[in-house]
Amino acid sequence: MLQRGAGKSTPHACLENNTTWDLIDDIEKLREHLKIPxxxxxxxxxxxxxxxxxxxxxxxxxxxxxxxxxxxxRKKELDWFYQGGAAAIYPDAWEPFRDLIPEKERESFVTAYHRRLNSEDLEIQYAAARAWTKWEMMTAHLLPNDENIKRGDDDYFSLAFARIENHYFVNKGFxxxxxxxxxxxxxxxxxxxxxxxxxxxxxxxxxxxxxxxxxxxxxxxxxxxxxxxxxxxxxxxxxxxxxxxxxxxxxxxxxx
CATH class of the missing domain: 3.40.50.1820 (Alpha/Beta hydrolase fold, catalytic domain)
Structure with a gap:
């Protein structure tokens, strides 16, 4: 099951009415619709x-x-992955993610990316989405998985992946x-x-x-x-x- 705004859901990468509690309601409606006790x-x-x-x-x-x-x-988990903890293991993957953001905004990469992923300029959104998605795809396997990493080059996929994920992180999972x-x-x-x-x-x-x-x-x-x-x-x-x-x-x- 893909959540609101992802996959074939429309509107694509939409953040409106997209919270953890909306998703829980969606899951429960699906159970009721299928008549699964x-x-x-x-x-x-x-x-x-x-x-x-x-x-x-x-x-x-x-x-x-x-x-x-x-x-x-939790905050410590987000800080680990988005504020430099995981960068100690993957510095080569981290630097492109880091370098998209000017030094003055690096006190919170999640917040800095939020601004770009919700920019009025679609190209700024895509650039941020590619960097966000590639950082995660490059760290998701014990050994590098080229096929997974290439998903970060797909602007349509990356925008939903990064924009929705970041939305949940900025809002602390609601x-x-x-x-x-x-x-x-x-x-x-x-x-x-x-x-x-x-x-x-x-x-x-x-x-x-x-x-x-x-x-x-x-x-x-x-x-x-x-x-x-x-x-x-x-x-x-x-x-x-x-x-x-x-x-x-x-x-x-x-x-x-």
Whole structure:
């Protein structure tokens, strides 16, 4: 499922009525439309944020959770990736992202990019979108993935990717507090959950998965020792398949 303003959604890259709570309503409307009484929820990266937010909002509708590349949308996570933390590992990828922004605006790259991604000049929007998207694509795999990196050259894709992602970051996920998702874990403790995390995930570093694991010890916690961020990495893909098979077996066992 792609969120509002992305994929084939129109208007393209639109930020109006595009909040976490709108997306949660969309997911719930889809469940009701399909007449599904309850379902398993799966999400990776930003999808893990949304999966947690949805499950905490509708805990009685979720039978199982599979979460990958945990992102809790806290300030320290955004600072890590957009204020120079990850740059220590990927300085070659970081510098083009950094150099688009004048030094006087570098106290907040998220804010500086927000200005450009919402400029009245479409070419300024595209230039910022390409730089934003390439930075993330170049850091998303343990080993470089040229096909993924080339997605940053696609202006249509990059504009939605960067503009919408940045919109959520500027607005702190539309959450009332920095630790909102962790603070509400008690609502989902009864749900069978698996957390899958690449040890060398640079985009969503393991500190977030670890914090979720400590707050939610009932969940299975799987650390893939030779993986980064992408769900397509073999070790992560294997753990995700295993987690889904486990939930499928539990569903069959509990079926009346």
């Amino acid at each position: 309850e379902w398993q929820v799966f999400g990776g990266s930003w999808g893990s944020t949304l999966a947690l937010a949805y499950s905490e909002s509708h805990p009685d509708k979720v039978t199982g959770l599979v979460l990958r590349g945990i992102f809790l949308l 959450f009332p507090s920095d630790s909102f998702l962790l603070d509400n874990v008690d609502k989902i403790r009864h749900i069978n959950t698996t957390i899958v995390q690449g040890r060398y995930d640079v985009c969503c570093p393991m500190m977030s998965a670890w914090d979720l694991h400590k707050a939610f010890p009932e969940a299975d916690f799987k650390v893939v020792p030779n993986a980064g961020h992408s769900a397509n990495e073999p070790g992560i893909a294997a753990e995700l398949v295993a987690a889904n098979e486990k939930l499928k077996s539990l569903a069959k066992k509990n079926k009346p």
